[in-house]
Amino acid sequence: MKALCWEGKQKVSVQNTGDPTILNPGDAIVKVTAAAICGSDLHLYDGYIPTMKKGDILGHETMGEVVAIGPGVTKVSVGDKIVIPFDIGCGHCHFCESEEYSLCDNSNPNSVMADKLYGYSGAGLFGYSHLYGGYAGGQAEFIRVPYVDTNSLVIPQGVDDEKVLFLSDIFPTGYMAADNCNIKSGDTVAVWGAGPVGQMAIRSAFLLGAERVLVIDHFERRLQMAERAGAEPINYEEVDGILDEIKFRTGGRGPDACIDAVGLEAHGTTVTAAMDRAKAAMFLATDRPDVLRQAIQACKKGGVVSIPGVYGGLLDKIPFGAAFAKALTFKMGQTHTQKYMQPLLQRILNDEIDPSFVITHRIEIDQGPDAYQLFSDSKDECIKVVIKMH
């Protein structure tokens, strides 16, 4: 089969690989019909995530038709069209039974590696390095899905792939980010990052009852996309100070909740952002957390900082004193995708939201390497890339 493979920093190729097979009783093999390139794939592309190996198959936003199932599968049949969550839950451990699927105890076969870095390993992830299990990803013609009874959402016949593909990651991710804000009537939410996750977080915040949503970015096309959802855009390159701007716009109180939908590769014009870049270039730091610093400083007293943006390592100069003094609540982590897929599918089927608005590019798999480069170099032009596979 054809597959998009990681070949090194800023190198992706299309390879002819073997086809996946059933390895465990709970597996399914899926013929991929659509896959997407995620902003967090760019962290792999840019070499920020350790333990990648040349030849690893990329991709964690995947859907398709079930073509084979293992003898232990009970909830999915050959012929079903399913969306596959990016995080892999076993369905039976303490965390999965608590609907905290991204914290699964059992699905990461390399969990001792993650234990040594993080204390305790979370779930395996598709296509996201050997630290998270080394599972082959879904930017390929076929994918093996372990524990498929837990890791699948069956889609009704006749629903377009583009409407539901993002149930695999960015829509539940943005929704959980907003859900974690504990939004109450009248609340103002600020979202840093108008990329696909930020766009979903904005719309989710409104679905959950936010009265105002501020969005901070510097890509005009992304800000315009957010504005179409009712958000108030702030281009941080056009204001004198982003923290002063947010304070002014919120009547001197600050947002009730702040969502960091940027994560470890924050750009920015502050002195601390420049220091982050210098440290990362000299391998003195792993992450660039300037957005997180801003979110902490901007948030109202007693507010929530919600972090769907990926962080990987050690962060420098975090104003934790400010967080303590203001009694902030932090909510973060990889998405418990399986928890949100069915209710969000229902919202789509009820025409409350059509997530396909975020797509800007549709490609064939052979165009994958060029698409990665475009996505990396031209974020204003390229917001979301979908690969039409079969």
Next chain:
Amino acid sequence: MAQEFSPPFTLFSDFSALAKSERELLSPSLEPQTKSRNAVTIKRDIDKVFAFVSNVDHLSDLLLTAELRAAPGKENWGLDLSVEREAGQIRFASTRQSLVSVRGTVSFAEASGHRGTVITVESDYDLPGGKVQEWLKTFSGHDPHSVIQIQLKRLKAFMETGEIPTTQGQPSGRSNETSSTVH
């Protein structure tokens, strides 16, 4: 509800490959530890867990001992276990004929909040000579503590889900597994 499991069962089907992938990130311990304390919580009733682990083949697999048997060229590191079972505990010790001396205790207790069973493994190893250090670096890349922890995790996964998670046999774009680069 986890699937019922039935023998044959081995925790070691792909351990050597697993160790290699982890070794690339972890710095291999240069000094073998001779004391090990490990714990895991398994979401199954204590009776079932005790019955399963106290099967001597499963117990051997669980401990470092099985890896010693599996290490290439180490067939002469004979290891016989003497096992004593009593309520809530399994004591094990190598016999005088073994070249590797190991002794310890596997304990079972109900997890707080009725969350299953806690297994703790406390063991002392007296491993022969400098060859062990070489073996640890080249074969496993791990100290005994990490090896047992891996095995406990695999036991937990098997008992909770009926499967051990694996990626061995999946496709990739590595040169020895592909036919060609397309683009």
